[in-house]
Amino acid sequence: MTPPDSTQSTLEHDPFVIGLKQRLPEELRDSFSDEQLRGLRSALATRSWARHKLDLRGTFSLWRTQYYFVVIGGRNKRNLSRAQEKLSMAAKAGAITLFLFFSALLGFVALYVLKSALGIDLLPNHSLGLWDWFKGNR
The missing domain is CATH 1.20.5 (Single alpha-helices involved in coiled-coils or other helix-helix interfaces)
Structure with missing residues (x-):
């Protein structure tokens, strides 16, 4: 019996992989190989395009409900019409x-x-x- 791979245990505890598996239909959750999961994580979980000069995020409670807010800003890199x-x-x-x-x-x-x-x-x-x-x- 081979010892468990350290990347396997990392993937099991990775928030992206956990969230992905929760959103997938039950019959597909265990159908991905570790290599596929790592590929999906690197393609979808890294958001280098989403870095902003101004990035203010937070949560607050109002009565029994919790709300979140996001204020972001930065240089517009898109082409203008x-x-x-x-x-x-x-x-x-x-x-x-x-x-x-x-x-x-x-x-x-x-x-x-x-x-x-x-x-x-x-x-x-x-x-x-x-x-x-x-x-x-x-």
Whole structure:
């Protein structure tokens, strides 16, 4: 009698193999050889494609029921469709436009406050009140 193979005992305790056998019909559960089980495990159980930069998984209980949540994120490596590319370009253009608009607005406000601090009056008897507000909040 030969001693049991260490790979055999590893396969018997492997979570993938156990789960696979539980999902198979009863007449097929013992029909796979160890070599076939190892092949199935290497083909299906390793999920190198599923590594994400952001991978947050957890469970929580609410009353008597337990729930799980998964939050994943990372770089999209799939090719975009033409519509997705157009939407992506429009979103980038919108973000750049918004950034430039608020940067210019902030620049104008800073210049206005600096002008007021230096006592330069471009329009006599007219003020936006920013300098008075700025002095009052210091």
